[in-house]
Amino acid sequence: MAIIKCFECGKDVSDKASCCPHCGYDIAAHLYNTMPQLELDLNIGGVVDGAYLVVDVLGEEKQVNLICHTHGLSISDLELKDLQIIPFSHVIDLGVYYHNYIEDDFLQHQRSVSFLRLEYWNWKTKKRTILRFSVADRKSIYVKAEEAHKAFVNYYKDAVFKSSSTEAEKIAPAVFVREYIEEYKHKVEKAEIGCCLFSVIFILLLLFPICMGDNHDSVISGIWVVLFSLCLIVIFFLVLYTINCFFSKYS
Numbered sequence: 087m088a089i090i091k092c093f094e095c096g097k098d099v100s101d102k103a104s105c106c107p108h109c110g111y112d113i114a115a116h117l118y119n120t121m122p123q124l125e126l127d128l129n130i131g132g133v134v135d136g137a138y139l140v141v142d143v144l145g146e147e148k149q150v151n152l153i154c155h156t157h158g159l160s161i162s163d164l165e166l167k168d169l170q171i172i173p174f175s176h177v178i179d180l181g182v183y184y185h186n187y188i189e190d191d192f193l194q195h196q197r198s199v200s201f202l203r204l205e206y207w208n209w210k211t212k213k214r215t216i217l218r219f220s221v222a223d224r225k226s227i228y229v230k231a232e233e234a235h236k237a238f239v240n241y242y243k244d245a246v247f248k249s250s251s252t253e254a255e256k257i258a259p260a261v262f263v264r265e266y267i268e269e270y271k272h273k274v275e276k277a278e279i280g281c282c283l284f285s286v287i288f289i290l291l292l293l294f295p296i297c298m299g300d301n302h303d304s305v306i307s308g309i310w311v312v313l314f315s316l317c318l319i320v321i322f323f324l325v326l327y328t329i330n331c332f333f334s335k336y337s
Contacts, residue, residue: 130158
């Protein structure tokens with residue numbers, strides 16, 4: 087407990103008091119909404135590999151990039167024009183929370199949906215800010231929202247722990263964010279190309295019996311046998327490559 091001056095009347099009052107005993111000013115609310123003296127270091131370092139989510143900002147109907155760096159968080163629009171930097175020292179809370187709602191009014195079936203809740207001090211407005219996020223690609227079979235939310239929080243906690251004994255790379259966060267997102271987009275493109283090639287080879291394999299027909303001893307059938315063997319080899323490595331791309335994207 088410490089003795090401070092009332093923000094309204096200037097008289098001595100405890101910082102634990104809910105209101106000033108002299109003038110009734112709401113001390114607790116003032117302290118809750120007043121940003122403390124925090125060190126501001128905008129060098130939040132490189133991106134933690136895998137700690138990247140494209141999320142919906144709940145209540146605002148927009149999508150943003152949410153990224154965990156070695157010494158802070160960054161939030162940017164999808165075009166990378168607006169970048170918000172949040173050093174770890176300014177983060178008040180980041181965790182997975184749940185919202186319960188009735189999925190079926192007749193059966194009264196209750197469903198629980200997870201979301202990320204970020205509370206931090208906005209160094210520009212000097213105010214406490216709360217944002218709620220949910221994975222944007224939650225319809226994909228490769229994305230499980232709750233697991234993605236928990237994984238991001240784990241990346242964040244691990245980065246906070248390591249940041250206490252290391253210094254951030256002094257490079258503009260926008261550079262790290264742009265490079266990482268470009269690399270992420272390349273992974274997506276590779277995965278999509280892999281799926282297309284997989285489909286083409288699968289169609290060729292389906293056409294193999296048709297092309298063989300009754301010409302089992304012909305030169306054409308021999309060529310198709312060779313092509314079939316090559317396709318099996320290629321498709322094996324292509325499946326491994328595609329799976330790797332998907333894991334790189336969604337893990």
